[in-house]
């Protein structure tokens with residue numbers, strides 16, 4: 479008897495598992511003794527090394543591979559939203575403090591003090607958007 483034949487003979491039990499998320503039924507071919515060993519505390523990768531990661535996850539958490547991917551995707555989307563929020567905050571800070579930096583650099587370069595008020599801040603925003611617009615239309 480070859481090892482391959484022995485393995486196929488060993489998987490004599492069909493364990494029916496229902497995914498708790500999509501309620502699909504999965505039939506896992508396992509060895510009954512291996513299943514008992516796992517239930518009694520043997521780590522699943524040692525008890526049933528012939529199962530794929532998805533099949534093991536089905537037995538452990540009643541979650542199929544597709545539903546795991548779906549759950550993981552939601553996690554990724556959450557991270558992306560957080561990144562977008564951070565970018566908006568950074569752009570907002572640049573708009574807030576951009577004019578202040580402009581006044582500061584003018585003060586240092588030309589020794590000319592500009593009072594930082596709402597009017598001068600607004601004027602700097604207009605100036606910067608004009609300069610920025612001219613720069614981007616050239617390119």
Ligand SMILES: [Zn+2]
Pocket residue numbers: 497498499500501502541542543544545
């Ligand atoms: Zn599922």
